[in-house]
Amino acid sequence: MTDSTKISSSSLNRIPAEILCAQDYETLAQRFIDPTHYAYISGGSGKDLTLDANRIAFARRSICPRLLRDVSKGSTALTLAGQPLPHPILLAPVAYQTLAHPLGELETARAAAALQSVMISSTLASNTLEDIAQQAGPQRWFQLYLQPQRKITLDLLRRAEAAGYTAIVLTLDASIQIPSQRALRAQFCMPQHCVAANLTGYEPAPTDTLSHNESRIFQGVMRHAPTQNDIEWLLTQTHLPVWFKGVLHPEDACLLQSLGAQGLVVSNHGGRTLDGAPASLTMLPAIRQAVGCDYPLLFDGGIRSGADIFKAIALGADAILIGRLQLYALSVAGALGVAHMIRTLHEELEATMALAGCATLHDIRATKLLRADDIS
Amino acid sequence: MTDSTKISSSSLNRIPAEILCAQDYETLAQRFIDPTHYAYISGGSGKDLTLDANRIAFARRSICPRLLRDVSKGSTALTLAGQPLPHPILLAPVAYQTLAHPLGELETARAAAALQSVMISSTLASNTLEDIAQQAGPQRWFQLYLQPQRKITLDLLRRAEAAGYTAIVLTLDASIQIPSQRALRAQFCMPQHCVAANLTGYEPAPTDTLSHNESRIFQGVMRHAPTQNDIEWLLTQTHLPVWFKGVLHPEDACLLQSLGAQGLVVSNHGGRTLDGAPASLTMLPAIRQAVGCDYPLLFDGGIRSGADIFKAIALGADAILIGRLQLYALSVAGALGVAHMIRTLHEELEATMALAGCATLHDIRATKLLRADDIS
């Protein structure tokens, strides 16, 4: 069931009737993705505590409908760091998309282009950034992981510039990825066809050796964790705006802002790093308050509906990233599925806005959410 | 199972012994209503978040019994906007009642008349307002949806006036109705025999066409959403008192009050519009505080017992509307069922009042509820 041909043949060229809302792709994808791959994609780290927290945080908020508001000129348009966008739905940098569909990121990129959604292409994509760029629309960003060797990092940066990517998103929170126990118990291993296409041409980094007293974590894995020095260096190496992804603490947000970040992505890596980290949504308001009301903030972590997008914007986000739903929709119907998923989310957001009396995203930001169990 | 004959024959002409309390109609109705229709009636919008919130909000409140209070002159009577009523139980404007019983609203109207309960007849009734008026008691109100063409709205108004309806209830919160996913998955579709009888004589509104850049929500569905202008217009077109239904936010309540509303119905449309909206009960106290203690406020959303009615009144309602229970009781035993359901609720309310030491509805309003998990 894991060979790509099989997945290919089962991917549809129409939207199944049972997709009633964007989140339905989550359920339906289980028919299109190998179970062990699904465990890997859907799982968080460890026992999924943070994965679950991301969803619970949304469920705890409610939106009060409003009456008689004029939304006849309503629109989800925004300007993000100077760029006009028709809606606030971006595609998160999800790695190894051939796990879900044989053409992987190429399909995703076509969907993003069709829906004018920013696609953020991953360093660990299973297609090269150059191939993805050919399918992508003008709004394509490149997600960067710092490599052990700066020359390789630099080469990736140059390639992204050459391929017309318009922004860099440096991920900071994934120095250690603690695998999902569900994935481990399902005995997930990456299939052979699924490689980090951007990196296959580079010679591997020399293996670090540890002395007896050194820690595999502190002196091993963390040796190459991004430092402030790395960031300062990176910012001198490119003319592209640089975003930083994986911010959860207001102090870290302020530091990155002061170093010259174009903006930040509030994220806990979809619950895939520190199991037991708070929900992204929980930390969002304090981060918005710390960076000021005009600073660009993106958000990911648990969004499954237009109402969720509304809530994230109400709590401080300018726009949001879609992670797992992207892969689920991709698995079901390729580019068509991803495009339909984005369009469905978009319309769910519009309906929520209309019912909440918000004609613009700015109106959302001025909306006070209620705790789901508030009783005055 | 969906043809009306079958439902008719299974509707009883006696009250089944298993009805021990008003809420039991909810369970029993499942034997009398086609499962897909039951899914449509019982469902809220989307994932039923608000539907569930409506019930949870009641469960979270408790009522402290009182001793030695003289309730020998106890009564549930009230004066609502100048009209004396023997009890605070009104029938909400539930559409398409032939889904539950072949005679639909005609049976409901007879029950309301017998129990001196205000019946609010829906624009989307499956009987005409004129036919319903013939069965109804003197306290009959007409629920109005603004129509795309003002001349049709006006015609409905004139017909309601002519048929002796004594108040108009304009529903404001249903510009977009997001269907229940349960109903969708049950593949509900309105049976052919079930039509909006009041509207069949009018020519359909011309179809709106959208340009490429227009939103199906903002420039489509919401084009005909009620505006302040519509309300001001409507209030000049009738001598009848006009209530507004679907209010959840205190600011909206104040606006409508200032525009000349006779009173308001605090409601989230039974959890059928914005899924994720707060419980009606959650918002009620703030709305009561906003409009002042003498302004007429009705309430619906989750009431299943006399204790629930007590709680809604304690938190600010003057009277309450019964929605789904109405259809459930109708399906079980027609007019007899609806009448019995109202009488049962009434007696449950009286018993709760007696145990809580309240001889009048005013006494209830002076009662402080406790959070169910309060620990001093």
Next chain:
Amino acid sequence: MTDSTKISSSSLNRIPAEILCAQDYETLAQRFIDPTHYAYISGGSGKDLTLDANRIAFARRSICPRLLRDVSKGSTALTLAGQPLPHPILLAPVAYQTLAHPLGELETARAAAALQSVMISSTLASNTLEDIAQQAGPQRWFQLYLQPQRKITLDLLRRAEAAGYTAIVLTLDASIQIPSQRALRAQFCMPQHCVAANLTGYEPAPTDTLSHNESRIFQGVMRHAPTQNDIEWLLTQTHLPVWFKGVLHPEDACLLQSLGAQGLVVSNHGGRTLDGAPASLTMLPAIRQAVGCDYPLLFDGGIRSGADIFKAIALGADAILIGRLQLYALSVAGALGVAHMIRTLHEELEATMALAGCATLHDIRATKLLRADDIS
């Protein structure tokens, strides 16, 4: 299975090995009591909301163990309204005890005498107060329901005085008893052998007739609800101290105190009256604060263990009443079971006191409980 012979033969003359703690009688009793009777006994009113709340309130409190406290002179003794008692465990006035054991209250009374536990004999006992008095110890109290005719109330009072009862407990909170839906659905009806033995000699009260406009609740059932006038009258009719049972609100407590009550029983009738009333334990601290620290307060509602007794005393009770556990133990092993249940509770209380560093009940009252989810 409901005939008394059968129950008799299955009642044990030894304590079963599976009784590891007092609460185990709750489970084990299901083997000794007819299921429909068990539903009646174990059920609360309506949907058991208050029944469950009584238990949850205990679970929400925790007791912090203490070290190095000298409890070598530890004792559970107390003086209750001037009477010395070896422990604070009283037997609540549970009606119709032949439901659980063919000899009913006679067995219970023998157990109470053996363990020096105050037995409160019910007006609705299935044995006469005179027969019960012959089995009971010197600490026997009589629970009184006001009868529609004062002369019968007075006769009951005189009989109780003549039979050596030393206090009267007037129950105030049961004007309306809403039956358990579980019991109703189990089609419970009182077996013929089970009668209110104290009342069989009196002529029944004349049936009240209601006019068309009168309420079955307000002008019917509540016609005979106790009033302040009734209480003032009763207090002039007996030299015995009078306790009042069924108090949940601090204002009612103060009123009864001012009228001359010997003391009060904080109680919601075991969750058998107003379904949705708060837990007795929830209301206890406010009542203790209202009546002052020296006024006698008893408590019932949800106690199943010595730790529960500790918690009730810590929150303001002087002593507690055991209701359902009494019947459960009675059903399992008659007088022996009830005695063992009391002794087990007593020892559980002692162990809790020892671990919490309390040598006396006064030490318990000085103990601050924690909310089970307190995090400082």
Next chain:
Amino acid sequence: MTDSTKISSSSLNRIPAEILCAQDYETLAQRFIDPTHYAYISGGSGKDLTLDANRIAFARRSICPRLLRDVSKGSTALTLAGQPLPHPILLAPVAYQTLAHPLGELETARAAAALQSVMISSTLASNTLEDIAQQAGPQRWFQLYLQPQRKITLDLLRRAEAAGYTAIVLTLDASIQIPSQRALRAQFCMPQHCVAANLTGYEPAPTDTLSHNESRIFQGVMRHAPTQNDIEWLLTQTHLPVWFKGVLHPEDACLLQSLGAQGLVVSNHGGRTLDGAPASLTMLPAIRQAVGCDYPLLFDGGIRSGADIFKAIALGADAILIGRLQLYALSVAGALGVAHMIRTLHEELEATMALAGCATLHDIRATKLLRADDIS
């Protein structure tokens, strides 16, 4: 299944592949320990309320990841009461370890020595303290229960000193141990081969006889409970530093500190004494605040992962004790299992520190945890 040969043969000499995290030993041990023994080991007292509370308290806290922190010199080393330790993971004094493995504490001691973990040997070990000392590393402590006869207590102390134990841990909270109802229902009884090896040479204490009016608890079991006098005496009898274990209340902590304790172990005996006691973690912050920031505090109660260790240290602990996981790992693979369990916890702690930006345990102490459901 309970004879030691059988357990021996099923204990592995390799780490099973399904152990993905330290907590997995909890599940896997069920294949290696007799079910009735497992019930005894895993159970708390009574209904496991406190056992569960210990785990819930951890789940309620979350840890916010941090970015760009330099942890390249990271280390888990600490100095505990003057002694340098490579990590804060100690082995709690778990009694009767031959329940889990035929060699019991001898295997555990070898693991502790290999991982430089302090082993705290129990008075109730199933091997003698002298035999354990031969397997143990230099950091071996002896857990002491005061014996009814001081001469035996003194002899145990002298033997511990002679065998090179470097500290005494006096357990104060186990005067009464209320057995787990799960263990009782599983009909657990200590197998014959499993004895308190340290105590077999002493003549048993004379049986206490109680007069009729004396309480089995207060004048019986508690007769030998530790008093302040006992502690003052003990502290004069040894040159070894003395820790006290079982502290939950800040006032008790201050008293013991003032009497000259080397340090304290915040503990509720793994939920095995007062069922309904608060979680150890709940009480930790108040105790830390009471004793000051430099006083040595150990912690046990519910730790199952490195993230849990992080949380305990953040809330005030200097180091932590592992209880049940110790036995579980012992049952699965003897010394190898225990060593692997410690190493796994250690690495989990390091990974948590790295992701939370903490290079040292002091950094952890400066970290503010969030409530898992905090919403700002």
